[in-house]
Amino acid sequence: MKTAFKSFASDNNAPVHKAVLQAMLQVNEGDTVGYGDDVHTLEAEQKLKDLFGKDAKVFFMLTGTGANAASLAHITRPFHSIICSDKAHLEKDECGAPEKMTGCKLHTIPSADGKIYTEQIKPFLHSRGFQHHSQPRVISITQATELGTVYHPEEIKQIAHFANENDMYLHMDGARLANAAAALNMPMNELAGSSGVDVLSYGATKNGAMSAEAVIFFNSDLAKDFEYSRKQSMQLMSKMRYVSAQFQALHTGELWLENARRANDMARLLAEKVKGIPSVSITQKVETNAVFAILPAKAIEILQRRYFFYIWDNARNEVRWMTAYHTNEKDIEAFVEAVREAVQ
Ligand SMILES: Cc1ncc(COP(=O)(O)O)c(C=O)c1O
Structure with missing residues (x-):
């Protein structure tokens, strides 16, 4: 493990x-x-x-x-x-x-x-x-x-x-x-x-x-x-x-809000960046900290060798990617690059 x-x-x-x-x-x-x-x-x-x-x-x-x-x-x-x-x-x-x-x-x-x-x-x-x-x-x-x-x-x-x-x-x-x-x-x-x-x-x-x-x-x-x-x-x-x-x-100094905003912002960034990748399609509105996407089964398999995420709907090859308060731009960049490589 x-x-x-x-x-x-x-x-x-x-x-x-x-x-x-x-x-x-x-x-x-x-x-x-x-x-x-x-x-x-x-x-x-x-x-x-x-x-x-x-x-x-x-x-x-x-x-x-x-x-x-x-x-x-x-x-x-x-x-x-x-x-x-x-x-x-x-x-x-x-x-x-x-x-x-x-x-x-x-x-x-x-x-x-x-x-x-x-x-x-x-x-x-x-x-x-x-x-x-x-x-x-x-x-x-x-x-x-x-x-x-x-x-x-x-x-x-x-x-x-x-x-x-x-x-x-x-x-x-x-x-x-x-x-x-x-x-x-x-x-x-x-x-x-x-x-x-x-x-x-x-x-x-x-x-x-x-x-x-x-x-x-x-x-x-x-x-x-x-x-x-x-x-x-x-x-x-x-x-x-x-x-x-x-x-x-x-709940001191609105840390709760800062954390939630960051998680949401990172999901939005992820969605924007993967949108342009051929054969990846976003399936839900990205309003908070989750991105749902469909991509080829082979790409999911390759990606899961490097990253942990869940397949949401096997029949549709739909995955769920979630961000959190600690996700940063570099994490997103690296993940998007991995998605790009996986679909090639
Ligand atoms: C929407 C929602 N409600 C409730 C829970 C339950 O939380 P817990 O795992 O602490 O029981 C979760 C956990 O992921 C959740 O996503």
């Missing part, structure tokens, strides 16, 4: 940002009360409230899957259903954790760009009130989507309005909310609470943290008793100060 290599596979493969590690070292002095009853956690929660609104209810978590599954389990009952895109991480990459934790049925909507729209959600309401069918309760959207695209506030508001009118909740998987906010040049909350999201899984891990996620409730009634759900879902960290320190670092 390679120990150090260049990856365009995922922002999960990036190292932890130095400022985050330093912040963890800084809190590494003496004793502190565990489980979040400490000053660092209070401060970090305050920083998120400054961004997401003073009434936001913030709970720190350890993994994105945990944040999604625990928050969804908290707001549903097992006879409910959750509607999401067929590309949703919930559906594809969480090993059934949302189904296991909630007991709910996931209804998926085919999505070409990672987004879902109210017109596609409407048909699921036909099962309302029919005792043989699971009852639609939550709409879950991902921001930025698994295909690197973004929902604009009007699109989120429309879904939130629809959810509200139909006695449903809107959940957002915001594992890359920072990238979406950077792409749209908007405060994160414009894309979350202010647009009608009820509960958000906010991820910092992909943006330079080590393991720092949060569940944020904008609908405070829903937050009631979540501390017990978090504990039961094994997401309550005893040495919480080290999770809180990561949020403190990213």
